[in-house]
Amino acid sequence: MSDITNSELDRRSLLRRTAAVGFASIPAVGMLSACVGGGGDEENEQATGTKSADNPLGIDPKAGIEIVIFDGGLGTKYATDVDTPMYTKKWPESKVTYNATEQIATTIKPRLNAGNAPDMINNSGADMMDFGAIVKAGQAADLTDLFAAPSFDVEGKTVGETLVPGAIEQGTYDVEGGRKPFAVNYSFTVFGLYYNKKLFEKNGWTAPTTWADFTALCDKIKAAGITPFAYAGANASYYMVRAIMTSAAKIGTEQVLKDLDNLKPGAWQAPAIKQAAEAWGQIGAKYMNKSFLGLRHTEVQLQQNQDKVAIYPCGSWLENEQAASITPNFEYAVMPYPSVTASDQLPATAINAAAGEIYFASTKGKNVQGGKEYLRVMLSKAAALEFTKLTKSLTVVAGAADGQTISPGLTSGNDMLSKAGKDVFMGYLWDTWYKKMNDASLEAVNALMFNGGDAQKFCDTMEKVAQEVAKDSSISKNTRA
Amino acid sequence: MRHGKYPFIIGFLAVPVALYAIFVVGAYLQMFRLSLTDWTGYGTFKDIGFDNFVKLWNDPVIWTALRHNAYLLLVMPLATIAIALLFAFLLNVGGGSKGGMTRGVWGSKVYRVVFFFPQLLALALVAVIFQRVYGPDKSGMINGLLPDSWEPWLFLADENWALTCILIVLVWQAVGFYVVLFSAGMGSIGQEIYEAAALDGANRITLFFKITMPLLWGNIQVAWIYLGIAAFDAFALVNIMTVNQGGPNNSTQVLSMQIYLNAFKYSQAGYASAIGVVLFFLALSFAWLTLRVTRRDSVEA
Secondary structure, three states, X not given: OHHHHOHHHHHHHHHHHHHHHOOOOHHHHHHHHHHOOOOOOOOOOOOOOOOOOOOOXXXXXXXXXEEEEEOXXXXXXXXXXXXXXXXXXXXXXXXXXXXXXXXXXXXXXXXXXXXXXXXXXXXXXXXXXXXXXXXXXXXXXXXXXXXXXXXXXXXXXXXXXXXXXXXXXXXXXXXXXXXXXXXXXXXXXXXXXXXXXXXXXXXXXXXXXXXXXXXXXXXXXXXXXXXXXXXXXXXXXXHHHHHHHHHXXXXXXXXXXXXXXXXXXXXXXXXXXXXHHHHHHHHHHHHOOHHHHHOOHHHHHHHHHOOOEEEEEEEOOHHHHOHHHOOOOOOEEEEOOOEOOOOOOOOOOOEEXXXXXXEEEEOXXXXXXXXXXXXXXXXXXXXXXXXXXXXXXXXXXXXXXXXXXXXXXXXXXXXXXHHHOOOEEOOOOHHHHOHHHHHHHHHHHHHHHHOXXXXXXXXXXXXXXXXXXXXXXXXXXXXXX | OHHHHHHHHHHHHHXXXXXXXXXXXXXXXXXXXXXXXXXXXXXXXXXXXXXXXHHHHOOHHHHHHHHHHHHHHHHHHHHHHHHHHHHHHHHHOOOOEEOOEEOOOOOHHHHHHHHHHHHHOOHHHHHHHHHHHOOOOOOOHHHHHOOOOOOOOOHHHOOOOHHHHHHHHHHHHHHHHHHHHHHHHHHOOOHHHHHHHHHXXXXXXXXXXXXXXHHOHHHHHHHHHHHHHHHHHOHHHHHHHOOOOOOOOOOOOOHHHHHHHHXXXXXXXXXXXXXXXXXXXXXXXXXXXXXXXXXXXXXXX
């Protein structure tokens, strides 16, 4: 999510980076090698203490910790005003050294490679580090003991038991010796079709549950002179990828997506994927125009706020991101993706919701256990609630924000989540595991949506890329069960 | 005097040479070294010989990028130099001569400043501005100026024209600097030469091709090399302006973008370094070839 919420920062930091890259880009490549440090398999000295019921992670109460927070769309207040005070209250002698940056990779990567990293790192934003590569290089700490430790403020439960399903899985990677969790994906995003509740009420439009209803609604919206559906092809095509993936999972269950993640041959040719691509391709051909291919997410989202676009596929960060553009006539609401066929395996209420925003403890820090303890504090119910209040984002701590009224969009998302019941699926991970495949999907989905909706071509292109990735030994692989 | 010469020279040279050695030569050496490894950018790496270069040879996207760089290399310097020469000529000589002094067209002093404006803007700003100029719907500057009944032009969203849109921005941004460079060059051409030619009945076109161009040859050569190297880059514009960083459908993909994507997004720093090595040799051979091919006997002034 941070990619989008922080896109303005992205642009700003880009200005600076471009200035640094300057005339010829070649020296820039040289620069990256400035952080070649062998990467060190050598163990650095770690502060440790004695494990006890009060100190389940066995931290040294006197050793300080260093944390780095990404200064972006979520702000840093939750860390400085909530998490750190809670940590210091529990461990008064452990000094918290805090830094915030917009440029995670630029500041942290050299330190990881040099073996003197901060203990807890928030890896996020446009300049985030490839987390899979960090795990592979042994630079992220195994968090098994954190998730098995008792919760900070929920009696009788471990940290892992207080989280929403799929939260740990999202940060789990294949390493030597099995699958282990390495990241806390802290924020929890629900995905769906966002619309202006007031506009819909004014026109008597209702949220469709079947595809026939959906296209009928689109016809009505079009007749009213509004673009029924849109996404930004220039930099936010992955919203559309997610739409197709979600529909595919509803047609053929999450297994369809797991097969994609596992690079199973023929996975992209599965009927569910093709049906989903076909259905959405038709929406693209009938209800969008080509100019959206050249627009950015901010431009399309603004058009929606001005009621020029009716339905927009996005995640629950949208409302916070658009806060400045919302007028009194606009109130965000969200609906699940309509069923594509009558024989969809998941009900129309099923939704995709996923954990995001990586926090990890670094093995190259001086106080790894302390870093994990900080994460345990963050995963407390009290800290999670404050986070939601400050950022209008849900967290992976289950039910932490229940009964709170924070904003209409968030409430609508929370309703959708509770209506979905057990039919909430985590989605897919191939886009973060295999960046190359992700980039290919952005191009493929744009071709599908703007060039006439050739679903077979979409499946063929993606199948080819997936098999190339599978064969490329230089790309480290992950699997999902 | 002689006594203090070496400490003096060394004192002045040591710092720049050290900086150059560490941040340029050192970086290049590391790049050459890394191009032979499978380094992801994190942790340790192992040597894999020339595998990266084999992979590069077989990578269709690299060839697409190379073709686009070649297109920029052919058109960008030519267009920029032609436009800059024309403007510089108009600013300096275009107004004809009066009282034995050649002069520029009316208002040339103002134009001279205005032409330089684009050069003052950071390239990234230029990119953001032109993104709006090229807006693919009615909110775009150009489309906003077109009659309402016209279908909006897609510009960067059109596979066939996206790269040309980038090219136009590159030229627009570069022209000002070369106008100034050529103006300075023209300023150093003696008035008596123009005067003599004018006496022989030469018109403005003849003046330009027979007098100005040959005497400016050194400047043009330098401009050609600088612009050529800039054409190998184009990173900032492609990164900021284009659909999906190099799209749609790789239609604006360039080598520098491929380096960036592989190094920072795909965690293939070794492979990115290999592309860097290729780019290094391409730029080097371009500069060498340009100097070779354009070498002329200097015109006696």
